Amino acid sequence: MAVCVAVIAKENYPLYIRSAPTENELKFHYMVHTSLDVVDEKISAMGKALVDQRELYLGLLYPTEDYKVYGYVTNSKVKFVMVVDSSNTALRDNEIRSMFRKLHNSYTDVMCNPFYNPGDRIQSRAFDSTVTSMMIQVC
């Protein structure tokens, strides 16, 4: 279960960011922000190869002592960043991939809404519910 989920636009500003409420949200925001550099680095590294072959899932961006940060980038350079608790060792890579895939599907649903202008903050309730389902259940 993720502790923090963020959607970053192509211009590197957040479209959606949500953290588990009990944690210090600012810390997560900062982590997401620093992870953007890593994402860009990975994109540029992969970009040398054919863009078509670039995989959307970026994998572990950087681990800290408490958390691990995973990244995912879409073909339109919209980035999904997910922070998970390091103690949650049961989380496997495949699970992270599936979570990102669900996020991506929800994101495309949001984009399909004609009332949504790309670049706006995401306020879709369906998207919120998807993220909630992935967030860690903090009592």
Place this chain on the structure above:
Amino acid sequence: MSKTDAEIRFGNPTELHGTKVQIPYLITEKNAFKRMDDEDKQQETQSPTMSPLASPPSSPPHYQRVPLSHAYGKLRSNTEQMHPAPYEARQPLVQPEGPSSGAPGTKPPRHQASLIRSFSVEREPQDNNSNYPDEPWRITEEQREYYVNQFRSLQPDPSSFISGSVAKNFFTKSKLSIPELSYIWELSDADCDGALTLPEFCAAFHLIVARKNGYPLPEGLPPTLQTEYLQAAFPKPKRECALFDSYSESMPANQQPRDLNRMEKLSVKDMADFPVPTQDVTSDDKQGLKSTADEALPKDVSEDPATKSGLLPPPPALPPRPCPSQISHLRVNSKRSAQPRPPTQLPNYGDFRLQKQSEQAPEAELHPQLNRAPSQAAETSPAKKDIPYSQPPSKPIRRKFRPENPATENQDTSTAVGGPASAATVKPHAAVQKQSSKQKKAIQTAIRKNKEANAVLARLNSELQQQLKEVHQERIALENQLEQLRPVTVL
């Protein structure tokens, strides 16, 4: 929707919209209705056939309501809880409202509320509140027809989609906020493909109408608005459309004037808080009042045909619609009715309708016509019932009636229902409709003039303000000079 929730939410929308007068009323009414509806519901469920208007059990519950709502057009929204009950309440003519007899008092208010609602529905295509007994999310026959008409105005092929941009432009006219529209889209576009099929469009329209009437948006798509349900409930879109055409012609005209009346009078009554519908609502209330309804009907009828005519011409693919002459007639009526409505009531829907009418005749007319048609339908609930059940016979009847909408509708309804009131109302309706249409035209022109005058005055005001500022600055400068020169002069 639970009553409590509705009640709670009811308050919110009003605040949001600031609707103004009606909403507070509606809220109370709504609450009252809710409680009563529950009681009625129970009663109704037990004896759905009690009300004369109740449609045969084979038809979905909303059919029953339809007759009621049809008669009252607007009540639909109110009756959300007890569809059958509201019908009964609405049909004072019919009377014997067995099921809801338990709460006779509640009925009238509900009736009004539903009338109001139905009105608003008529006024604004979106307002069509479903007459779901459990909640306002059920779409009545009239509403459905109205929605289908609107759909056709955007997309001639009922089995195809409306693209996202087209739908966006259309729904933006409703003057709801973008986040709300975005949420409504999210609810109604079940497959998230960025396009709306007919059931999805009806659901979205209905949600918008409900929202305009002040109903809080649900957390999830209500079951009565889901695609499968809508497709099952309305298996013959064409027929409905055809019916609708006939309806809309008569209905919009009737409904519009009715709405106006109702809204003004019974804003409170109508549960539908749609601001726009207020006009319709008022008309609905009238219907509820029965005597007024009769008057309204004729008016509506006349208006409906006009609106209908307006609507009909635009969609070429529409099935045999009422005569174009009727349409034009309707258009005129609808426009007139539409214009006065919005200014009086709610800026949201009303403007949506009216402005659009002038700018987009087909759409606007459709809406008012739709509203009217539903209202008329509601009034002539019996007719409505006939419609679902005996579509073929009713259709031809309607067609004939169209030219004489007021008369036909009444006749239709009377034959269908055999309600004495309907017959009587037919004649007065015709006269009333004509008068109302004329009045509407006059009111609309007056409104236009006032708007122009307002614009001119606003400009003048801004210019004068600027001049005032400049003069003020000059004065300050002069005072400064004076201060500087003072010692000199003194010396």
